[in-house]
Amino acid sequence: MGPLHSVSEYAIQWIKKMQNENLRSWSPRQDVTDQFNEHVQVRTLAYPQNNIIPPLSLPISANTPDELTNNPAPNQQEWIKHTVWKDSCRSWYKDNVTGRVNAVYPGSSLHYMKLLGVPRYEDFDIARFSANTWEFLGLGWTVENRLGPEKADVSPYLSLGNIDPKWYGANGGDVEGLKGLARGERERVREREGREWVERKF
Numbered sequence: 001m002g003p004l005h006s007v008s009e010y011a012i013q014w015i016k017k018m019q020n021e022n023l024r025s026w027s028p029r030q031d032v033t034d035q036f037n038e039h040v041q042v043r044t045l046a047y048p049q050n051n052i053i054p055p056l057s058l059p060i061s062a063n064t065p066d067e068l069t070n071n072p073a074p075n076q077q078e079w080i081k082h083t084v085w086k087d088s089c090r091s092w093y094k095d096n097v098t099g100r101v102n103a104v105y106p107g108s109s110l111h112y113m114k115l116l117g118v119p120r121y122e123d124f125d126i127a128r129f130s131a132n133t134w135e136f137l138g139l140g141w142t143v144e145n146r147l148g149p150e151k152a153d154v155s156p157y158l159s160l161g162n163i164d165p166k167w168y169g170a171n172g173g174d175v176e177g178l179k180g181l182a183r184g185e186r187e188r189v190r191e192r193e194g195r196e197w198v199e200r201k202f
Helices: 002-021 030-040 078-082 109-117 133-137 143-147 165-170 175-192
Strands: 023-028 124-128
Touching (some): 023 030, 165 175
Antiparallel strands (some): 023 124
């Protein structure tokens, strides 16, 4: 569940960026993709011709005979040596002839979620509708500015939710009381804004 949720949040961040910055399209840079593959893939021993599965951690040397590898220089995946994928089980995640893992992120679920937490926009080729990157800034007003203080929170930085509970408690404050006040504040904002949060966007 966690990784799927992270993928959804990742996609939402991209959608918001496209909407807010008037983007035409985006695509992964080939050089960055190649570097990622280089990082997670190194040479590994393929299955021999007789279908006896060797340890995937067995290194290939310059003297390894071709009949043991099917390929004198196959792609290898160093990371699988430290996972359950090093075992000989059959799976649609793997190429059951070579042992290559094709459909799994090379790390733990938590690692994957942290990677997706903040999109690495610098890894993408981004095309814009305008030749000027900064056109999306408009006249310098936010949605909240246009709605005004009667319909939107024009000073979100003045919020009980921004008070650090640990600091508040260390200074003698009632942490649970603070959380209750913060919840009430959020509800009042939702009520004022028609039960919908106004996005912090240009």
